[in-house]
Amino acid sequence: MSRSAAMLIMGVFTLYFLTPIWWLLVSSSKTGGEITSTAPLWFTADSTSTFLANLGSLFTYGDGVFGRWLANSALYAGLGALLGTLIAAMCGYALAKYEFRGREAIFNIVLSGVLVPATALALPLFLIFSEVKLTNTLWAVFLPSLVSPFGVYLARIYAAASVPTELLEAARLDGSSEIRTFFTVSTRLMAPALVTIFLFQFVAIWNNFFLPLIMLRDQVLFPVTLGLYAWNSQISQIPELRVLVIVGALVSILPLIGTFLALQRFWSSGLGAGSVK
Amino acid sequence: MLKVTRPSTAPVPALGAPKNRKAKTTGAQRRAVFLFVAPFGVLFLAFYAVPIIFAVVQSLLTVERKGTFGPPKQVFGGFVQYQQVFQNSEFWESVGRVLLFGVVQVPIMLGLALLFALLLDSPLLKGKKFFRLAFFAPYAVPGVIAAIMWGFLYSPSLSPFDAITSEVNFLSAELVLWAVANIVTWVYVGYNMLIIYSSLLAIPTEIYEAARLDGASNFQIAWQIKVPLVVPAIILTGVFSIIGTLQLLAKPQTLRSFSSAISSTFTPNLAVYTTASVPNYNLAAAFSVVLALATFVLSFVFLKATQRKVSQ
Numbered sequence: 001m002s003r004s005a006a007m008l009i010m011g012v013f014t015l016y017f018l019t020p021i022w023w024l025l026v027s028s029s030k031t032g033g034e035i036t037s038t039a040p041l042w043f044t045a046d047s048t049s050t051f052l053a054n055l056g057s058l059f060t061y062g063d064g065v066f067g068r069w070l071a072n073s074a075l076y077a078g079l080g081a082l083l084g085t086l087i088a089a090m091c092g093y094a095l096a097k098y099e100f101r102g103r104e105a106i107f108n109i110v111l112s113g114v115l116v117p118a119t120a121l122a123l124p125l126f127l128i129f130s131e132v133k134l135t136n137t138l139w140a141v142f143l144p145s146l147v148s149p150f151g152v153y154l155a156r157i158y159a160a161a162s163v164p165t166e167l168l169e170a171a172r173l174d175g176s177s178e179i180r181t182f183f184t185v186s187t188r189l190m191a192p193a194l195v196t197i198f199l200f201q202f203v204a205i206w207n208n209f210f211l212p213l214i215m216l217r218d219q220v221l222f223p224v225t226l227g228l229y230a231w232n233s234q235i236s237q238i239p240e241l242r243v244l245v246i247v248g249a250l251v252s253i254l255p256l257i258g259t260f261l262a263l264q265r266f267w268s269s270g271l272g273a274g275s276v277k
Numbered sequence: 278m279l280k281v282t283r284p285s286t287a288p289v290p291a292l293g294a295p296k297n298r299k300a301k302t303t304g305a306q307r308r309a310v311f312l313f314v315a316p317f318g319v320l321f322l323a324f325y326a327v328p329i330i331f332a333v334v335q336s337l338l339t340v341e342r343k344g345t346f347g348p349p350k351q352v353f354g355g356f357v358q359y360q361q362v363f364q365n366s367e368f369w370e371s372v373g374r375v376l377l378f379g380v381v382q383v384p385i386m387l388g389l390a391l392l393f394a395l396l397l398d399s400p401l402l403k404g405k406k407f408f409r410l411a412f413f414a415p416y417a418v419p420g421v422i423a424a425i426m427w428g429f430l431y432s433p434s435l436s437p438f439d440a441i442t443s444e445v446n447f448l449s450a451e452l453v454l455w456a457v458a459n460i461v462t463w464v465y466v467g468y469n470m471l472i473i474y475s476s477l478l479a480i481p482t483e484i485y486e487a488a489r490l491d492g493a494s495n496f497q498i499a500w501q502i503k504v505p506l507v508v509p510a511i512i513l514t515g516v517f518s519i520i521g522t523l524q525l526l527a528k529p530q531t532l533r534s535f536s537s538a539i540s541s542t543f544t545p546n547l548a549v550y551t552t553a554s555v556p557n558y559n560l561a562a563a564f565s566v567v568l569a570l571a572t573f574v575l576s577f578v579f580l581k582a583t584q585r586k587v588s589q
Contacts, residue, residue, distance in 0.1 A: 014411045
């Protein structure tokens with residue numbers, strides 16, 4: 001294949017991948033009428049002021065519920081992924097670096113957990129949570145998000161490959177406790193895997209739809225995806241929501257793109273861990 | 278190299294390490310292992326194991342009423358629900374629909390991901406970093422948002438591509454499945470590309486030099502050396518794609534506000550959701566169990582089939 005053919009393929013697909021996002025950005029700077037009446041892929045003369053006005057109404061509509069949704073998503077995904085990564089990393093690390101009875105059994109059970117569809121879990125979880133009166137609370141979405149079998153899997157193979165047993169032996173001889181060794185030595189060596197687990201869990205929770213959909217009734221508890229979904233399904237009755245859905249969609253993807261860009265250096269080296277062995 | 282699900286992670290036994298040293302530290306290590314494993318173990322039990330058991334139990338119960346208006350009571354019904362599952366034509370239509378979806382969409386998506394990964398890894402491209410980010414960006418768009426965006430792009434009245442959408446109605450009953458397939462492809466190609474690409478980066482370059490000395494062309498190197506070496510990564514992405522296909526929910530559910538062609542039982546998960554909101558939890562639980570088993574079986578068969586092919 002020639003260089004120009006390769007560049008052509010990549011160029012065409014760049015358009016495919018970026019045009020929808022570009023359209024979203026452009027449309028966010030238009031009024032409801034302009035979205036259909038002006039050039040769809042280019043800005044209007046007063047784009048900036050319209051964009052700011054849209055942003056203003058996004059955050060004031062319905063007593064500023066959109067801000068709540070963003071904060072909820074940040075809590076579910078940010079704190080959830082942070083704690084979830086720590087919990088998965090500890091388990092994966094123990095499975096990789098210690099020999100104990102039941103180790104393989106635990107690993108196999110966790111692995112089969114990777115294959116269980118999350119949506120198959122959501123319904124029984126709803127029934128269990130309604131028994132203990134936890135549906136329609138933050139906990140109903142937050143607690144199940146902490147479990148990441150894939151995170152354990154990734155942590156295990158990465159710890160096995162990147163934390164030398166000799167180093168752990170040396171730390172032991174120096175009198176460092178197992179827990180302290182994990183937090184001061186091993187987590188540093190596992191950093192790329194930890195960032196990868198964090199990011200993918202963050203995205204998984206941020207994108208999660210079914211669990212909040214069936215758990216939450218009260219819209220102040222919604223994550224941003226469920227909130228926008230609710231708005232979008234009301235567009236036929238309340239047409240002015242169309243602009244808010246579009247500008248809200250743009251605002252809701254910026255934190256993810258920002259997080260990926262900021263952490264890119266770290267996760268790209270950990271990404272291959274799941275497949276190359 | 279070929280084992281994807283269980284990479285050989287057994288620690289290499291330290292040659293000549295005195296055995297008694299290990300025995301001395303066992304007590305502290307055992308406590309540490311417990312502290313490391315317990316948090317995940319408890320959460321896994323509570324939010325994976327218990328719900329699965331609960332779903333199985335629920336699927337075997339059935340609601341009985343004394344008279345027409347008597348209080349409902351759950352009694353053991355055996356396989357009554359499963360009988361209903363197998364007689365439910367809407368559910369099986371939805372299963373057939375996602376299987377057709379998967380057979381077409383997954384190979385296209387993974388084929389593209391492989392092509393892009395190979396191009397990124399080849400000396401042909403300039404601006405690799407840009408392409409990597411541009412192709413991966415859609416992965417940061419949540420499924421619901423992606424469906425909303427594409428819903429607008431598909432809509433004849435709103436689409437910037439009205440030259441196309443006035444001719445072809447992507448939201449019609451015939452095409453809407455492929456409209457969903459396009460959204461899934463758009464979101465996940467870059468993600469799969471990166472997984473394959475990072476395993477290409479892990480291949481030692483001496484292999485290529487040796488091949489080049491033997492007179493291999495770039496294409497031969499890609500097809501005969503690189504592709505076989507990234508098969509484990511492709512299998513991994515394949516398994517995730519199969520799981521994802523059977524789980525389709527957010528995108529079709531969101532597209533329903535753009536297209537009347539998506540029924541409330543369009544995908545198996547939508548059927549589960551619809552059944553649960555009737556509410557018939559017992560039948561919904563039986564659907565979930567059947568679906569989870571199907572996911573397991575398909576992923577397993579895929580793993581076995583691809584691994585056999587590889588080892589030949």
